[in-house]
Amino acid sequence: MTDSAEFLKLTGQKSEDVPDIDLDNIDELLAQLTQEELDELNGDFDPDNSFLPPSERMRSQTTKDPTGPFSRKKLLAFLEKKAKDEKDWENIKQYVKKAPEKTWKAKEVPKTQEEKDIDTEWDDILTQATEDELVDLAAVLGFHGMLNQTQFYASENNEKLESGGFAGLAKAEQLKVAPFEPPNTTDVEQSIRLIKDNDSSLKHLNLNNIKNISYERLEAVCDGLKTNTQLETLEMASVAMTDRVAKRLSEALKENKTLTSLNIESNFVTGELIVEILKSINVNKTVTEFRATNQKPEALGNKVETKIIKLVQENDKMMKLGLAFEFPETRVKVTEKLQSNYDQVRKKRVSDKGEA
Template sequence: MEYFQEWEDTETTTTRTKTVKKTSSTTTTTTMTTPAKLYGKDLSVYDDVDVDTLLDKLTPEEINILAKEVDPDDSFLPPSQRTSYDCDKKPTGPLNRRQLIEHINREALETPDRPEAVAYVAGVIRGKKWNPPPPPQNQIDADEKIQIDLGDEYEHALTNASQEEIIDLAAILGFHSMMNQDQYHASLLNKGQPVGLGWDGITKASKPKIFPMDPPNSTDVDDSIRRVQNDDPKYIDLNWNNIKNISDEKFNNLFEGLEQNTHLETLSLSNTGLTDRGAEKLAQALENNNHLRVVNVESNNITPLGVVRLIKSLLKQKSVEEFRATNQRTQILGNKIEMEITQLIEKNPTILRLGLHLEYNDARHRIATHLQRNIDTKRQKIKAKYQIHLAAKGKAKIIRTE
């Protein structure tokens, strides 16, 4: 049973509502709410107020006073309208930037400097010289050089050591940063050093290896669109990576055929110039396709809102296990977009891998935790299916034996 009691506070003249809930047990829950007020009225009363009508009733003097009290944080407004400074002087003519700069420079040169209280004399200190306080004793002790006596045996061994032996010693002591890659591997393999790469050449870098360029993508765009539209059962992997100058019409034909396709599992559209317009068509296709497992749209021109739209479309069928969309036109997504992506990923029980650069640790940690949970759940399902298969197989053997 609920009892409602109202009273008026004599100090703040605010009406409060007190709700007392009684149950059959001895526990009593009390909830008190205080509505926010402005000039003695609830804020909801001002929702229907027409601001333009109120401004029309103000005089020009009152509008100027109101403008001085408000400082809008809008970069699209000129600085003269964003500050409270008001210049009543009329302009003397059109703005001439060159003459203005010449006038400023002339005024700076003609204006005399302020006289100094004490004349400057080279080599003479004016005023009190600041002396830094002495460092603490523990810092002085730490800065003192400690002379280490290695003994005659170690001194003789290091003096007569060869460059290969010194390199091996540096590797044993963990001074790997003092050696280049060739010296490090030579010390591990106990090989001699090439000419010019001894201990005296530790600052020399290894020459980079030249690898051949990747061959161009030879996928036939028109043929792949036709096979997707015809739902070819043998066509399970579509790769358009690094194919340039794909028209919007071909993207639309591909995504329209993808809505009815039941065999394609991998869709790779990396570095194809895909924009938000194509991403919207792709999102509609993902909402109708429940057979895709991998979607890759990396290195394109998709905005953060387009990435959010694609991730949101994965919640419709919940079949995609891997989604990659890093290296877009906008490198930084922002806190609001990352939190929205995090909430969408946490609602997806099937996604296992997400290729996306996140700046904030909270978003990275929450997404990594959820992906690990999805991986563990899938592993348990696979294990359960395997055990059921073994049990069914063993039961079949028993039936055959009987």
Template sequence: MTSRKLFTKDHGQLDDVDVDDLLTQLSAEELEMLSKEVDPDDRFMPPDQRTNYHCEREATGPVNRKQLIDHINKIALETPDQPEAVPFVAGTVRGKKWIPPEAPVIHTREDEGVSFHLDEEYEQALGTATEEELVDLAAILGFHSMMNQDQYHASLLNKGKVGLGWDGVTKASQPKALPFEPPNPTDPEQAIAKVTDDDAKTIEVCLNNIKLSDDQLTRLFKGLEINTRLEVLSMSNVGLTDRTAELLAQAIEKNSSIRVINVETNQISANGIVRLFRALLVHKSVEEIRASNQITAHVLGNKAEMDITQAIEQNTTLLRVGLFLEFNDARSRVATQLQKNIDRHRLRRTGRAPRNLTAGYILKKALPGQKPVDD
């Protein structure tokens, strides 16, 4: 049984005493003295209430960190060192000397300076493998990406030009410097004038990488509304926004000659892209549209992708779409519809399908007394 003695005295008779009654009999000064003697071990209490020391001095001003550190360093330097109980003797070891544990011995395989360790079963399997089997294993594990094509073939053939075989060291080939792409020589004002005048020779306009003002874009799209010759319009990285994209959508709804539209790398939002795809349903003359890599719409979102998918499924002439779709359902449905459109276009081109189809090559079942009707 645990001893109930405190300072060699038995205090077992205090077990039945109510502590709250004792505290109510103490004065304020006695409670303060008691709180200084007791240090509660409660981590939820503030530190200033858990410590026995309470500073009663008045604050001298705001805290100056540099001055406080200098003062602490000064006190540390001025405080004398405590003398050791046992004088220091050179060469004398006191206490137990620490001896590092022995490192486990790992059996390694030395192969021209390369050390590695394998389990016994892997060591046995790879020890009898041929070079062709090792190449196949490296391809399965993805090790082929650790070297380029030159290193790979040189290692296989052991040419000695780039590599020295599988037992040697290969080096990377020098990258080929590609020339800079020349700037776009198209004059935007001249292109806008040709589109507005419905020039018969202007069937393609490329304005890629030319920053166009809102006034130029407005005049271009106004001219596109009445144009009957233009077939290809490339406007990649020209500064298109939702406002100017709305003007482009209105022009597409009024133009029936355009076949290819490229608006990649602009600032069109997801709603603006949906608006463009819905505008294609008016005349259904566009066969290819590219609208990926938008600065403000890297990820379209589920709702926008479903709206775009529904617009594509209603379009029977669209053959190619350049747009990143995140969700598998949208990608699958779009790919299926584009394949149907390509098959339908091939049938029309080879003359095996009527050219007046509007919703696909569908042969409806005739009612009794009626002939089948091609929709």
């Protein structure tokens, strides 16, 4: 088979459309072409051919000489100026808003024989009823899903619907503004003195939400717990406590034997220091309620939660533990241990009553 026949077979063209080409003399044919014809032939390639390098798939078509170095700022300014100078397209026909010649009307579907048989005298009555009457009827029959709250309660109380029937919108209930809680007026300096003096009148100290308490004052409260034997409840939620103060608190809990409830929620104590506090609580096991949720960072992590499980299981006196756990295993095991501690207290109480 000749070269021309092979070319025809591959391309599927007819013999009269393709001249007879002798591929052996391709060099002589190329030598007869002009420079423009060679450039045109050289640019005829398949841009989707993955065997060609990217530089060969899209060759530079720029024939002009560069006028200077590339400047993005100048290029954008040129394009913006050119866009502003170009004339807008001329509107062939001005848009004029017109009303539709025909109004849309729903197609009436003829009733089947079964639907005609179902029609009763009540159909005419319901057709002539007003929306308010339909709302009342729906409320009496208990069709609550067809009514909003405003319509339902208005029907029960025989009130007039302001917004009207089934098309009416339910109005939101008026917001009841709750008064702000009064600020915490606890005297921090006096509280520190009472703790250090071991005053018997100080059983419950509430420092929650007191702003701008210095670290030195918080540390003084913690240091006073070492020798105090009267304080039973200490609340220090949202006082900007950090690990520095929490470290002093954990050291004080190792010596204190009267504190039963501790609250350090909404502070900046990390998980490692919470573990240290639980270790200190386990020394004397007098603290039965410990709350430390809503810390920043809030996530404790698997390593910390594993330590907490071990510490809680070692404490038979802990009754309440306020911590947000990430893993279900921690929640289950901690809950089971606290419930077991409750059961032991209940059994002891029942046995004491029986002996009495």
